[in-house]
Amino acid sequence: MSSPNSWYETLTSTPALVAGAIGVSIAAIFAVGGTNRTAGQVKEQVKEVAHTLATAEDSKGKTAQVAASVMSAPSTELAPPKDDPITPSQLSQFDGSDPSKPIYVAIKGRVFDVTAKPEMYGKGRGYNIFAGKDASKGLGMSSLDIKDAVPDYSSLNETQMHTLNQWESFFEKRYNVIGKVTSE
Numbered sequence: 001m002s003s004p005n006s007w008y009e010t011l012t013s014t015p016a017l018v019a020g021a022i023g024v025s026i027a028a029i030f031a032v033g034g035t036n037r038t039a040g041q042v043k044e045q046v047k048e049v050a051h052t053l054a055t056a057e058d059s060k061g062k063t064a065q066v067a068a069s070v071m072s073a074p075s076t077e078l079a080p081p082k083d084d085p086i087t088p089s090q091l092s093q094f095d096g097s098d099p100s101k102p103i104y105v106a107i108k109g110r111v112f113d114v115t116a117k118p119e120m121y122g123k124g125r126g127y128n129i130f131a132g133k134d135a136s137k138g139l140g141m142s143s144l145d146i147k148d149a150v151p152d153y154s155s156l157n158e159t160q161m162h163t164l165n166q167w168e169s170f171f172e173k174r175y176n177v178i179g180k181v182t183s184e
């Protein structure tokens with residue numbers, strides 16, 4: 001560990017502290033444990049340890065979540081965004097129907113490369129309706145209806161705009177922008 005204040009050390013040392021705490025409470029039970037304990041007392045202590053373990057598991061889980069979000073937040077693996085023009089008909093070639101081609105999803109005119117997630121956007125998959133096109137309106141409406149899978153999102157209300165913006169920022173953090181949708 002280079003810096004004692006690094007977030008990495010803080011995160012990685014927390015599970016160790018948690019594990020230490022479990023060790024202490026188990027050791028405590030064995031320390032006070034004699035042959036004169038009643039079954040009821042033993043049961044209570046077992047419950048207590050179970051609770052400690054559950055709590056520890058929970059905080060470990062949270063630690064892992066924090067670590068995951070810290071590590072994925074400023075994704076350094078993303079390439080600089082490109083703004084190569086892509087027409088809607090070109091875009092439609094990348095709808096996941098040909099497994100040898102990339103899969104693209106456009107949001108507000110920006111084209112994202114989601115090839116890494118065929119289980120989401122590939123042919124026959126849950127979000128395939130958004131592949132090979134700009135379906136900003138459908139994303140904002142959380143709609144899988146083909147008639148909503150269109151680029152014009154001007155009819156969205158405030159709640160739906162918020163949903164669309166969440167999709168946009170989710171995509172910005174995870175997928176490379178490989179171009180901009182232009183007219184034919």
Ligand SMILES: *[C@@H]1O[C@H](CO)[C@@H](O)[C@H](O)[C@H]1NC(C)=O
Pocket residue numbers: 157158159160
């Ligand atoms: C926006 O429209 C949706 C769907 O009709 C509705 O559930 C939501 O309450 C609306 N939000 C606002 C702020 O009008």
